Amino acid sequence: MAPRRGSSAHVVALGVLGVTLWAGSASLSAWLAPRTAPLSLSSPSSRATRASSSRLAMMARGGEEDWRAHAGGLQVPSDYSGPKYEGPGSVDGAFIDNLLAMYKEQKLLPMKYVYMMTLDVLDILKTEKSLQRLAVPEGSKITVVGDLHGQYFDFVHMIEEVSGRPSPENPILFNGDFVDRGPWSIEVLMSLFAMKLQHPTSVHFNRGNHESEMTNYQYGFSGEVEVKYEKKMMECFSLAFRHLPLAHVLEGQVFVAHAGVPGPEERLWEEWMQKAPDEAAGVLMRTTQITLADIEATDRVCEPNPVAYPLVIDLLWSDPKGANGYGPSTRVPMVYTFGPDIAQRFLDANGLKYMLRSHETKSAGHQETIQNVITVFSAPNYIDRAGNLAAVAVLTNKGGNLERDFVQFAAQPHPDIESGAYMVGKSLAPAR
Secondary structure (H helix, E strand, C coil): CCCCCCCEEEEEECCCCCCCCHHHHHHHHHHHHCCCCCCCCHHHHHHHHHHHHHHHHHHHHHHCCCHHHHHHCCCCCCCCCCCCCCHHHCCHHHHHHHHHHHCCCCCCCCHHHHHHHHHHHHHHCCCCCCCCEEECCCCCCCEEEEECCCCHHHHHHHHHCCCCECCEEECCCCCCCCCCCCCCHHHHHHHHHHHHHHHCCEECCCCCCCHHHHHHHHHHHHHHHHHHHHCCCHHHHHHHHHHCCEEEECCEEEEEEECCCCCCCCCCEEHHHHHHHHHHCCCCCCCCCCCCCHHCCCCCCCCCCCCCHHCCCCCCEEEECCCCCCEEEECCCCCEEHHHHHHHHHHHHHCEEEEEEHHHCCCCEEEEECCCEEEEECCCCCHHHHHHHHEEEEEEEEEEEEEEEEEEEECCCCCCCCCCCCCCCCCCCCCC
16 A cells, blocks of 8 residues: 555655756756655745755856857957858848758857857847747648757758748747757757747747756756857856746647646655556645646746746656556656646646647657647657657647647758767767
């Protein structure tokens, strides 16, 4: 029989130092430290822990540097012949053409331009909300793109041959996990940023779990930034990532977030739960529904951790499962799965028809993982060995309903650089 709440079962919660995970090889589970009693996030002690965690995170980052002054002091190499960035107005179709072509030749934007473009995108992101609402008028469409993971040659094939480039007539929502693992994460990210600068109201971003310091230092993006540019640039990218929206609602019908829906109210994590997940479903519950307004009001400018920002964790990390109720995730402690009953209650409470999410590799590139929860994944042959197709979701307003279709594509040839090459201990990792 499963232990009761308050038993001596081992329970895991956030340690106050668990938020300072920008050391290179930190384990994902390092955000957690042992406790001896169940955790309730509504308690005074947990509120104090949350505030303490936030303060520690800000102290560890050391505040925000004047990045524009830093960029202003940088020089463009005299032999540089690629696209020239002179503010958002300089990004047009020719700029995008030249940028994509330059990246195919394995050349880089000057560091000055990378800082300037990232800061200009940050200015746009600061005007957006944690939950964005987009209209999709009758007869029009929007494309939702799943995980990209730094697979530049697959990404550029997708943009050129599958989804088409974003424009007012072809809006695209990129649903997180732009970076990490794939060795061209900077190229993917800066291409996305250029497209956002060209069409700020037609290019939309959701944050993924890989747009965070913890994952970036473990899965290679931080190392790639240090090798291709300079170590301190990672702080500028992290600042932009913290301002990415968490979710979008399309035409008041479709909820789009990287991973999942709100998790249980009491963030219990007891040792027996992973051994008896079906029994955990009767313990891990939510009686008060989170609304779209609640998500819109959520402070997203954070580094995710499960005590200080549980809703952010749910939207970036959770997964659907076939059985009803909540359950323990096998990814990392204090991340939860959600069943079809949980998903349907959330959709019904908010007047939504279905959810699009990403976060999981699918052999066909897409799958209705549970009823009315559809996964789309856009990194083919993930990490060069999964063998999966990729897909994008095209949502078209027909008679007032957003009808979905999926366009699949396969992996493309690329230079002989291994996936994960910039991860600690791998072939292209910065020297330590």
